[in-house]
Amino acid sequence: MVGYIIRRLLYVIPTLLVVSMVAFFIIDLPEGDYIDSYISQLRADDIEVNAQQIASLRDRYGLDDPLPIRYVKWMSGVVQGDFGQSFQHRQPVDQLIWERLGLTLVVATSTILFTWIVALPIGIYSAVKQYSIGDYVATFFGFVGLAIPNFLLALILMYIAFKEYGMVVGGLFSPEFEGAPWTWARVIDMLEHMWIPIIVLGTGGMAGLIRIMRANLLDELSKPYVDTARAKGMPEWRLILKYPVRVALNPFISTIGFILPTLISGAVIVSVVLSLPTTGPLLLQALQSQDMYLAGAFILLLGMLTIIGMLISDILLALLDPRIRFQ
DSSP, rough: OHHHHHHHHHHHHHHHHHHHHHHHHHHTOOSSSSHHHHHHHHTTTOOOHHHHHHHHHEEEEEEETTTTHHHHHHHHHEEEEEOOOTTOOBHHHHHHHHHHHHHHHHHHHHHHHHHHHHHHHHHHHHTTTSSHHHHHHHHHHHHHHHHHHHHHHHHHHHHHHHHHOOOOSSSSSGGGGOOOOOOOOHHHHHHHHHHHHHHHHHHHHHHHHHHHHHHHHHHHHTTTTHHHHHHOOOOOHHHHHHHHHHHHTTTHHHHHHHHHHHHHTTTTHHHHHTOSHHHHHHHHHHHHTHHHHHHHHHHHHHHHEEEEEEOOOHHHHHHHHHOOOOO
8 A cells, every 4th residue: 555655756747747748738728828818908998009018018927938838838837836927916826826725725624524424324325225205306306516607606695595584695704804824713703604605616516416426325235245234233323334335435535636726716706796805716716817837837736636535545545445545
């Protein structure tokens, strides 16, 4: 196991290098660059920019350099912990990312826990009580959860909160706590605002995991080892939780590798709708304005989260299921 983990950690470096190259080159594929977008925006506001100013801006940001040279300069800084300067925000990229990454991880982790806590018992109940009223109800709400887009659910909950309770929901903080230093009052205020993002982001994944858990557990319940344990007189619920549930948990553990980056990158529209100060809206702005260094840093971060998540899920699978061995 130790040798396997060491090998996987060594693979991280070349994998992230390839991810960074592909991301940097893809971001540069659209015609034009940040300066072209910036100039178009200025001209839309009836502000003229002369050729000398354009040349000065290009020289300032090094956009006249060939793409490979820009990539090498950027990666040279990344190795030293410098992700470059954001064109649009005129701030170091690392400052922009770390400001929002902490809140993003809190929301994402809370959503994962909510998804598992709800989906696991419902999936077990649906499988054990197959074709019961509870199974049909769980199936119905599972299909509804899969069918409704997250951003639409966000709009519905915002409307209900405002119409029925007079609450203006959105963001993670009340106006008086925006930009304030961290205190217990600010933490409590954040927790009071987190329930809508957690429900919105967790509904689709929860519905899918319920169906997966039900299908896998039904498959395990029909196997001979369950009949053997039942014939030995083991109590039913202890039998179910000790053996078939443990095997059926494999899909839950294996999803760790892509749930975290999916929540961070896939919640862009929901984050915009709910005005969340997370990484999603910032990534969208970076891609729209062709802010290469900011977008490239985000994609590199998502690649790292995916690799680390897959490693964690593989290790947990080996600990959970004795049939899995890496030798």
